Amino acid sequence: MLQAVSRHDFDRLMMPTYAPASFVPVRAAGSRLWDQQEKEYIDFAGGIAVNALGHAHPQLQQALVQQASQLWHTGNGYTNEPVLRLAQQLVDATFADRVFFCNSGAEANEAALKLARKYGHDRSGGAKSGIVAFTNAFHGRTLFTVSAGGQPAYSKDFAPLPPDISHGTFNDLASAAALINENTCAVIVEPIQGEGGVLPASAAFLQGLRDLCDQHQALLIFDEVQSGVGRTGSLYAYMHYGVTPDVLTTAKALGGGFPIGAMLTRESLAAIMGVGTHGTTYGGNPLAAAVAGKVMELINTPEMLQGVEMRHRWFVDGLEAINQRCNLFSEIRGLGLLLGAVLNEKWAGKAKMFNLAAADAGVMVLIAGANVxxxxxxxxxxxxxxRQGLERFARACETLVEDDAR
Known part of the structure; x- marks a missing residue:
């Protein structure tokens, strides 16, 4: 018999690195979820852009169960069939020739930054080590990736940080150009800043970074952990922009809820990372690869990707209608199904209030900083x-407005 647990046990047993919601989800199907008290929620959070096919998708379940009956894990001293099939899917669908598998977006970005440093060292003997990133970015929670992220709130308590990382202003090409030089080994950028406020890059900004990297023989790394695997309506956002990176990182939706990450790159760059230069015990696990292979099969279709744009309109139209009634947002922005409602001056800094009120109304939403x-x-x-989720979100917004008027 399973031991009874509650939200209170989190505060008693877990390290306080998170402040989870007051309810505990126990089961879900599609985009609906139920907690311990059987309250239903519509899921607009998607596990932070992870559950790209919703919860308990039958074909993902089947892929996992079938693989679990055959082979779970061998370690990186061996390869396996599911990971080779997944690698072929990613190579066939993208600019890449080679793939490195890991377990998360942070690990994928860590691998990309290590590749960039080794690329620079091999070319210059060590001088070419500079990394240019952008303020308000998010690349993960390892020491290297949190340093690249450019959000001091996440990194200041862990100094000294890895050196030779500078930060420009996102969407400001002149700011980046002032930092990129012959000692730069890489520029890392999110095509859409997710945690930084759901802020899409301009096409001119990304093309400008491509040109600057070419000029200074630096690698252009696209962090597509949140924007990838169909999220924008293209399989990867670089396809939407028409700007091809040297290295791409992907995770989150790739496993549809099963932990997996990957770094994709060209043949010449992959050759830099020879045997023993990098590794991971669980990376390329056959269970994860089998699920991710099915995710790729289901998402990388014209019907699924075209459907993202249709759903984008449903959300934008619905949020704009709410805004006409409640006057809460200064802007609705984003691409595909990664959207941000930017709070206006009156409601600035109160995004968490909307998150909590939405949960009370039976819909799960996210925040991206204090204002989105x-x-x-x-x-x-x-x-x-x-429709139902937006109705619930509208009720939450109306409640906040009514409370504020009292």
């Missing part, structure tokens, strides 16, 4: 689920 309510639902969410 973020939406990252499943790519296959139904029109009825969107």
């Amino acid at each position: 309510v973020r939406f990252a639902p499943a790519l296959n969410i139904s029109e009825e689920e969107v």
Whole structure:
């Protein structure tokens, strides 16, 4: 018999690195979820852009169960069939020739930054080690990636930080150009800053970074951990922009909820990382690879990707209608099904209030900093689920407005 647990046990047993919601989810299907008290929620959070096909997708379940009956894990001293099939899918679908598998977006970015440093060292004997990143970015929680992230709140307590990382202003090409030089080994950028406020890059900014990297023989790394695997309506956001990076990192939606990450790159760069230069015990695990292979099969279709743009309109139209009634947002921005409702001056700094009020109303949303309510639902969410979820979110917004007027 399973031991009874509650939200209170988190505060008693877990390290206080998170402040989770007051309810405990116990089961889910599609874009609906139920807690311990059987309260239903519409899921507009998607596990932070992870559950790209919703919860408990039957074909993902089947892929996992089938693989679990055959081979779970061998370690990186051996390869396996699911990971080779997944690698071929990613190579066939992208600019890349080679793939390195790991377990998370942070690990994928760590691998990309290590590749960049080794690339620079091999070319210059050590002088070419500079990394240019951008303020308000988010690349993970390892010491290297949190340093690249450019958000001091996440890194200041862990100094001394890895050196030779500088930060420009996102979407400001002149700011980047002032930092990129012959000693720069890489520029790392999110095509859409997710945690930084759901802020899409301009096409001119990304093309400018491509040109600057070419000029200074630096690698252009696209962090597509949040924007990848169909989230923008293209398989990867670089396809939407028409700007091809040297290295791409992907995770989150790649496993549809099963932990997996990957770094993709060209043949010549992959050759830099010879045997023993990098590794991971669980990376390329056959269970994760089998699930991710099915995710790729289901998402990388014209029907699924075209459906993202249709759902984008449902959300934007619905949020704009709420805003007409409640006057809360200064802007609705984002691409595909990664959207941010930017709070206006009156409500600035109160995104968490919207997150909590939405949960009370039976809909799960995210925040992206203190000023942006973020939406990252499943790519296959139904029109009825969107309608009901937006109705619940509207009630939450109306409640906040009414409370404020009292």
